[in-house]
Amino acid sequence: MSNMLSKKTKYAFHALTYLGKQEERTPVLISQVASKTKVPRKFLESILLDLKKAGILNSKMGKGGGYYLLRDAKDVLLADVIRMFNGPIALLPCVSLNYYEPCEECVDEETCGLNAMMIEVRDEMLKILENKTLADIINAEE
Amino acid sequence: MSNMLSKKTKYAFHALTYLGKQEERTPVLISQVASKTKVPRKFLESILLDLKKAGILNSKMGKGGGYYLLRDAKDVLLADVIRMFNGPIALLPCVSLNYYEPCEECVDEETCGLNAMMIEVRDEMLKILENKTLADIINAEE
DNA sequence: TAATAATCTATAAATTCGATAGAATAACTA
């Protein structure tokens, strides 16, 4: 019973924070990120790969390889990371902007009070999560 | 992959809304609530029972029995229902007020930027969810 | 006491989450 962020999402934030704190943008070994952030190595691999596919990280293979941050930390929104690993930010599929799905039991969305209320909640949540960035996390660290 | 409300939570809101809209506070059959809200009958049973135990509903057994709203609709906070059926409102256990748990990987909560950030997010979410009530849902319906 | 309706117990099906193993591919260096 839980509405919270998955471990994967939390791990993603830890990894991003670690990479974002590097002075130079030189590749960092997966194994180094894993040991420093205490994220299980193999699990971390798939997380970093997803972040690469999303254009947030880049990687270099072979000797001297590893992962590094591609964007500026202030351009990585909390909402981006949450959507990627955790799914919708909205509390119900029927009010999700990016993952919309109608409710099976719903006769008419227009007159559903729950729908109306959850739209309000969603908009408030977006106000926060689309205005906070990885840079804010890193700043709070120092 | 989802941060959303469970079906149980959504069903609870539907059932509460239906009961809250009754003119008189006379008992309504489980089967009537089930058919009107399209919530699976047996699943609904356990939801209504939980709401009774929480003091939000009351029930009457035998002929003419059923469930009815005990509190005033404006005194049923969205946050109450979500906490009961969905768990914490905070996005991480380490920033939850009602379900606090430390993170395994965390060396020091004081210096964790993610922790700091999620406290901000939590407080904003509580501002909304503790100020909206069942009455707001019902009003939005008309 | 018969009918009605909530309550309790148990369990089954489906989905999601967290984690791991091993093979394949790419890049550097000597």
Add this chain to the structure above:
DNA sequence: TAGTTATTCTATCGAATTTATAGATTATTA
């Protein structure tokens, strides 16, 4: 160009949680 290093890909597994159903039991009323 051979060998080493490190990312990338595929595939799967177990555990936990969520959703749903079935049947027996208890309380109430007429």
